[in-house]
Amino acid sequence: MKAKRNRYALLLGYGLALGGLLSLMAWLKYRFLVADHATELYVLLVALLFTTVGIWVGLRFTAPVVSTAVVDTEAVSTAAPEANFQQKVPLEVPLAAPACRPQLELLDQYGISPREWEVLAQLSRGLSNEEIAEQLFVSTNTVKTHLSNLYVKLDVKRRTQAVERARSAGLIG
Amino acid sequence: MKAKRNRYALLLGYGLALGGLLSLMAWLKYRFLVADHATELYVLLVALLFTTVGIWVGLRFTAPVVSTAVVDTEAVSTAAPEANFQQKVPLEVPLAAPACRPQLELLDQYGISPREWEVLAQLSRGLSNEEIAEQLFVSTNTVKTHLSNLYVKLDVKRRTQAVERARSAGLIG
DNA sequence: GACAAAATCACCCGAACGGATGAGCCGCCC
DNA sequence: GGGCGGCTCATCCGTTCGGGTGATTTTGTC
Numbered sequence: 001m002k003a004k005r006n007r008y009a010l011l012l013g014y015g016l017a018l019g020g021l022l023s024l025m026a027w028l029k030y031r032f033l034v035a036d037h038a039t040e041l042y043v044l045l046v047a048l049l050f051t052t053v054g055i056w057v058g059l060r061f062t063a064p065v066v067s068t069a070v071v072d073t074e075a076v077s078t079a080a081p082e083a084n085f086q087q088k089v090p091l092e093v094p095l096a097a098p099a100c101r102p103q104l105e106l107l108d109q110y111g112i113s114p115r116e117w118e119v120l121a122q123l124s125r126g127l128s129n130e131e132i133a134e135q136l137f138v139s140t141n142t143v144k145t146h147l148s149n150l151y152v153k154l155d156v157k158r159r160t161q162a163v164e165r166a167r168s169a170g171l172i173g
Numbered sequence: 174m175k176a177k178r179n180r181y182a183l184l185l186g187y188g189l190a191l192g193g194l195l196s197l198m199a200w201l202k203y204r205f206l207v208a209d210h211a212t213e214l215y216v217l218l219v220a221l222l223f224t225t226v227g228i229w230v231g232l233r234f235t236a237p238v239v240s241t242a243v244v245d246t247e248a249v250s251t252a253a254p255e256a257n258f259q260q261k262v263p264l265e266v267p268l269a270a271p272a273c274r275p276q277l278e279l280l281d282q283y284g285i286s287p288r289e290w291e292v293l294a295q296l297s298r299g300l301s302n303e304e305i306a307e308q309l310f311v312s313t314n315t316v317k318t319h320l321s322n323l324y325v326k327l328d329v330k331r332r333t334q335a336v337e338r339a340r341s342a343g344l345i346g
Numbered sequence: 347g348a349c350a351a352a353a354t355c356a357c358c359c360g361a362a363c364g365g366a367t368g369a370g371c372c373g374c375c376c
Numbered sequence: 377g378g379g380c381g382g383c384t385c386a387t388c389c390g391t392t393c394g395g396g397t398g399a400t401t402t403t404g405t406c
Binding site for chain 2: 022040042043044046047048049050051052053054055056057123124125126127128156157158159160161162163164165
């Protein structure tokens with residue numbers, strides 16, 4: 001909605017800039033053509049100018065689209081208090097039961113099953129497939145299957161991306 | 174030359190493109206100047222070309238095409254007949270670039286160098302070694318070295334653990 | 347200038363991961 | 377009871393990751 005309008009405004013502004021630049025060029029043509037070698041110069045200027053314009057456009061098209069990273073504060077707060085164990089315990093793998101519970105609506109939105117969420121929770125703790133398998137009393141193959149399904153549902157390619165996405169979506173703490 | 178190859182590859186390519194374009198322009202000058210109005214045309218071409226170059230550069234500097242993928246809820250939960258979830262807004266959860274700064278005391282506490290922190294920040298976004306290398310304009314080998322050092326300093330074995338530890342330690346957002 | 351730390355790059359190799367695919371079992375629902 | 381979805385396990389194969397080692401260059405400091 002807004003993004004689209006901004007996009008059109010961007011294109012419009014871009015077109016105006018282009019037109020203005022052509023006018024400027026036409027003016028420069030009669031102003032500098034006496035210097036006979038100035039053409040290269042202003043083409044250079046055009047190149048530099050539009051490179052910066054391109055960079056600006058590139059930034060505009062990527063960064064601000066983010067704006068609505070809706071993170072459910074309650075979901076975060078319910079799942080959060082587990083990080084108080086600071087850098088003391090290196091590889092301690094405690095209880096299998098994660099103290100936090102997911103937001104059911106979020107799980108429904110992504111179509112994530114309960115078992116998959118358990119895998120996701122263990123995954124976010126930095127466990128390997130084998131460790132997750134031990135935690136959930138299944139084989140590593142099963143963990144891999146769950147993870148593959150999770151990757152599809154979260155639309156990611158790697159486990160680290162899955163953790164990041166799940167975290168920013170409020171699926172895990 | 175080896176060491177600087179990756180660092181200055183972009184600038185080099187840019188310079189070469191600029192030079193090539195100037196040569197092309199010189200050729201076009203004597204080819205099309207009879208048409209008297211062709212100058213505007215090729216300045217336009219220059220503008221468009223370097224706009225794309227700028228966009229490319231801009232994308233290079235920000236995010237590696239994580240594609241902000243909007244998860245289609247209906248496509249995900251194919252067999253979910255309850256279509257009461259019509260909202261598709263909050264699923265746009267891209268992996269935003271961390272513009273945040275680390276806590277210097279924490280970095281000192283772990284002995285993490287600035288460059289290593291940069292790698293860590295990119296790592297927490299779920300990027301692969303190759304993507305991190307592109308972001309930081311180094312080779313994948315360098316990324317691997319930084320990561321190995323990070324693993325030692327964070328006392329972890331895997332990248333997911335490193336992210337978890339760094340997050341709970343407050344090293345990254 | 348010497349020195350230390352950081353940063354960079356390279357190679358090898360085993361382990362872990364990810365994709366694709368198939369299959370069997372179970373509970374639920376029409 | 378047949379279909380469906382979830383859970384489980386398996387195999388194969390290619391890619392990525394991590395560990396180890398060594399090397400050079402840059403940078404900051406004394």
